[in-house]
Amino acid sequence: GKRAFIAGVADDNGYGWAIAKSLAAAGAEIVVGTWVPALNIFESSLRRGKFDESRVLPDGSLMEITKVYPMDAVFDSPEDVPEDELVESVKQDFGSIDILVHSLANGPEVSKPLLETSRYGYLAAISASSYSFISLLKHFVPIMNPGGSSISLTYIASERIIPGYGGGMSSAKAALESDTRVLAFEAGRKHKIRVNTISAGPLRSRAAKAIGF
Ligand code: ZID
Structure with a gap:
């Protein structure tokens, strides 16, 4: 079977959880x-059974999450919490993975129009929502099996004006989409790893509620 690492799961309301369930239903280890x-x-919610209802798979069994790792997609240098450490732990525990899912984004000034966005807010959005994918892929590629695949989630506000998706989040998704093309070329050639992004429809996740979508 395939093994998937899904970055950006913190409850049962978001895309990460839904993707995990689909992959689990298809037989992947999560x-x-x-x-x-x-x-x-x-x-603790997972342990106490708070998600049990949402863990039910089409065949009636419950999705198992083999392990939960702490991660911070903004810290990737040795002085911070290194992603090297995360990948080293996954390598020690499992050896390799086949599927990498990036289901995270953050824009501290998302409610501000782009015209009112600070340099800090803009760079923070790009850091957490775009560079985070480059960094994650870069760190995981060495333990990904050839033929493996990676995916992230984007939003149409990268191409069209969606008022309310501010703070540089529209820019961050445009960067993510461009990076997907470049990384697909690079990781495809060098490592036989696919790189794709899905432009998502609306889902009442924690992140979406926080920005009033
Ligand atoms: P979520 O809250 O379930 O997931 C976001 C995760 O990111 C959370 O688990 C956070 O803990 C985690 N996170 C934040 N910062 C960091 C960090 N520094 N390090 C590590 N983890 C961090 O929300 P979600 O499922 O909405 O988000 C998952 C992905 O889907 C993100 O890339 C979104 O941009 C993307 N997405 C979501 C939606 C949506 O509707 N939920 C849409 C498009 C893309 C969208 O916004 N019409 C209106 C809105 C939309 C679509 C159509």
């Missing part, structure tokens, strides 16, 4: 990465 500030509550 390993997730959870943002450090949300880790304790996610793990």
Whole structure:
């Protein structure tokens, strides 16, 4: 069977959880990465059975999450919480993965129009929502099996004006889409890894509620 690492699962309302379930239903082993500030509550809720109803797969069995790793997609240098450490742990525990899912984004000034966005807010959006994918893929590629695939989630606000999707989030998704093409070329040639992004429809996730979508 295939093994999937899904970055950006902290409850049962988001795309990460839904993708995990689809992959589990298709027979994949599920390993997730959870943002450090949300880790304790996610793990304890999982343990206490709070997600059991949402864990039900089409065949009636419950999705198993083999392991939850703490992760922070903004810290990737040795002085911070290195992604090297995350990937090293996954390597020690499992050896390799086949599927990498990036289901995370963050834009501290998302509610501000682009015209009112600060440099800090703009760069933070790009860092958490775009560079985070480059960094994740870069770190995981060495333990990904050839023929493996990676995917992220984007939004049509990259191409069309969607008022309310501010703070540089529209820019961050445009960068993510461009990077997907370049990384597909690079990782495809060098490592036989596919790179794709899906432009998602509306889902009442925690992140979407937070921005009033
Ligand atoms: P979510 O809250 O379930 O997932 C976001 C995750 O990111 C959370 O688990 C956070 O803990 C995690 N996170 C944030 N910062 C960090 C960090 N620094 N390090 C590690 N983890 C971090 O929300 P979600 O499922 O909506 O988001 C998943 C992906 O889907 C993101 O890339 C979104 O941009 C993308 N997406 C979501 C929607 C949506 O509707 N939920 C849409 C498009 C793309 C969308 O916004 N009409 C209106 C809106 C939309 C579509 C159509």
